Every structure is written in C-alpha cells, then in structure tokens.
Amino acid sequence: MSCIGVTVAGLWTSPEAPRAIDASALGNPALLEHWLAALDDDTRLALCKEKRLATQVLLDTPVEILERRRDSQGNDWCRVIVPSQPSSLDPRGYPGWIPAAQLAEGDGCLAVTEAVTVVTPVAWLQELPRGRSLKLSFLTRLRLAHPVAKDANRVWVESALGRGWLPRNCVHLPDERFPATAATLERLGRRFDGLRYLWAGNSSFGYDCSGLVHSLFAAIGIALPRDASDQIETGQSVESGERRPGDLLFFEKPDDEGRLVVDHVALYLGDDRMLHSPTNNARVECRRLGGSRYAEQLCAVRRYLSTPEAS
Structure with a gap:
C-alpha cells in the first residue's frame, strides 16, 4: 500500500x-x-x-x-x-x-481503524528516526503503536517515517470521537480564525473554502466530497429560510464564459452568521451573511446533521 x-x-x-x-x-x-x-x-x-x-x-x-x-x-x-x-x-x-x-x-501506510488522530490545529511528532521532529496538520491519522496508559502524556505511533510520539492532549485515540453537532463544528472551525486562504489547501497550514468544511465534517465522522461543486450534490436540500446551525451554504457566480457555477461554500452558524475561508489572499473568518455580496450569491443550503438536537 x-x-x-x-x-x-x-x-x-x-x-x-x-x-x-x-x-x-x-x-x-x-x-x-x-x-x-x-x-x-x-x-x-x-x-x-x-x-x-x-x-x-x-x-x-x-x-x-x-x-x-x-x-x-x-x-x-x-x-x-x-x-x-x-x-x-x-x-x-x-x-x-x-x-x-x-x-x-x-x-x-496501512489504512487501519486503530488510528490516532491529531485534533489540535497542529501537533509535533517527535523522536522519529535520526532525531527528527515534524509539525503535523489537524486530522493527520497515524497508527497506534501500543496501548496508552490512562496517565500517559505521550502516545507512540507508527508512521511512514517511522515510530515517534505525539502529545496525549493533541490527539484522539481510536475510541474517542467529537460529538457530531453544530456546536462542535463551530468550535473546531473558530480555531482557524485568521488562517490565510490557500487555493486547494486541505491542511491546517492553509485551507480553501471546500477544504475547510471537508475537514471540519471529517472531524465529526461525516465524509464529504472534496470540492464545493460536488458537496452541493450531497446532503439534504433545505430552503434558505429554514437553514439552521451546521448547514452548509453554497454560492454561485458567473464563470469566464458567463455561466453560473458553484464556486464557494460556508458553514452556517446561526443568527445570520457564517464561517468560511473566503478567497485568495483573505483569511478564515466569521461574518454576517445579510447585507453582503454572499447573500446575493447564495444558491443552495444542504443539511448533514439529522436532528435539531444534533446542533
């Protein structure tokens, strides 16, 4: 593999x-x-x-x-x-x-269920072969090397680069999960406030709009397609006026040939607020939808959290 x-x-x-x-x-x-x-x-x-x-x-x-x-x-x-x-x-x-x-x-490289997941924006993988240390992104998954004691402050993992350890407070063990709620999505997303946009970015060193929501939903166990143009084809369609926290907002504008295309996605937080990675040379932000150009470009709302109680 x-x-x-x-x-x-x-x-x-x-x-x-x-x-x-x-x-x-x-x-x-x-x-x-x-x-x-x-x-x-x-x-x-x-x-x-x-x-x-x-x-x-x-x-x-x-x-x-x-x-x-x-x-x-x-x-x-x-x-x-x-x-x-x-x-x-x-x-x-x-x-x-x-x-x-x-x-x-x-x-x-084995795709295994017994994986340790980085759940902080970054984490240092330390004591790799030849004394190397590496700064890892949010959601990096590595194989658990051996059981972890309750009072351990290190978690030993196997990676493609060899064995090393991660701080216990930076990771989820295989049996640990984030609640699949809108509150979790907002809490995780707000940790990236101010992070500079990167086209095609899909790591905590820089996200594009769809990379950010793809990663946030992956963190709560919901697999989305990578790109906004595919994400809009998933989930439950919701009327704009019925949107609620945890929904995804999709936006469209003309391409170079004048055709309307989906080119942006944001996480709806409720109370007319959305979290998104806006555009090139901008930064991840939380902002009001009303009165913005995004309100005019909103074309669809999709829901992935099943009940209001899950928000």
Whole structure:
C-alpha cells in the first residue's frame, strides 16, 4: 500500500504544473511553511488562476498509484487517486500528480481503524528516526503503536517515517470521537480564525473554502466530497429560510464564459452568521451573511446533521 510520506503533500494538475517557487514544497521533507512564506499575492493567486494545485493530502493517507512519469527536469512523478477525498473527477478518489519522493510504502501506510488522530490545529511528532521532529496538520491519522496508559502524556505511533510520539492532549485515540453537532463544528472551525486562504489547501497550514468544511465534517465522522461543486450534490436540500446551525451554504457566480457555477461554500452558524475561508489572499473568518455580496450569491443550503438536537 502506498501512502503520503511527508507532512502535507500537494496533488498537482500535472508534473509540469509546479513553478520554481514551488520547489520547497516538492521534496522530502516538504518544507511547507517555507514555501507558503515565499508566496506573494500574485504567486498564490496563480495556483488558482492557472489551475496548478488540485488538493493536498496529509501524512500516511493511503493513495493508489495509477501511472508514473518523469518530468522535463528528470524528476519522477506518480499520478494517484486519494480514496479519502471523494470527487466527481474520478469515482475512485481525488486524482492528481505527486512527486514520487513524497510517497512511501510499508506497514505505516496501512489504512487501519486503530488510528490516532491529531485534533489540535497542529501537533509535533517527535523522536522519529535520526532525531527528527515534524509539525503535523489537524486530522493527520497515524497508527497506534501500543496501548496508552490512562496517565500517559505521550502516545507512540507508527508512521511512514517511522515510530515517534505525539502529545496525549493533541490527539484522539481510536475510541474517542467529537460529538457530531453544530456546536462542535463551530468550535473546531473558530480555531482557524485568521488562517490565510490557500487555493486547494486541505491542511491546517492553509485551507480553501471546500477544504475547510471537508475537514471540519471529517472531524465529526461525516465524509464529504472534496470540492464545493460536488458537496452541493450531497446532503439534504433545505430552503434558505429554514437553514439552521451546521448547514452548509453554497454560492454561485458567473464563470469566464458567463455561466453560473458553484464556486464557494460556508458553514452556517446561526443568527445570520457564517464561517468560511473566503478567497485568495483573505483569511478564515466569521461574518454576517445579510447585507453582503454572499447573500446575493447564495444558491443552495444542504443539511448533514439529522436532528435539531444534533446542533
């Protein structure tokens, strides 16, 4: 079984899609924060406008390799699908290209139920082989190495990079779950207030709009498609006036050819408030819907929490 062998890997639209400025995000280790710091407003926007980056995938996430290719610089790439990110682009999972150096194989890659999940915005995986430590994203899942004592302050895990430990207060053990409620979604989402938007971002180093809601719902055990254009096809349709906390709001606007397309999604918090990752070079925010351009662009409401009591 193949899986992601770096903290956060980008899935690119082709092996030729990355630019020189993206080099630090392509290696192993992936220097994600260095890469993000180097991007200015224009180079961030180009990830979207030029359709370069497709999505991101977290350490140890299983992937299926479909094809291998060498780019013009002699670097090896793999076309993969990510089963944990449903997409209409491929019924098997989200498709994209990843540097072969960022993939791993081995026992740490097994998709198992006995997994430890990072539930804080970031957590440090420590005492890896060769004394390495890695900063992991929210929702990274790693295999539990051995049972955890009640008073333990460390949890030992197996990863594609070897054995290490995570702070006990940063993770959920296999039998621990967040309540599937609107209050949980809001509490988790508000921890990312001020986080800068990243096109195709699907980690706590930067989310796009659909990546944020995809991750928040995954945290409470509800699997959504990766992209807003697919998310709108799921859940229960709700009239705009009947929306309640925990619903998703979808927005549309004309594309370059003048056709209305769904291009944004937000989490409804109640009392006319929504939480979202707005657009390029903006930041995750909570704001009023009424009186905004979003109120004019609202096209659909979808519900995933089954009862009012679940909010």
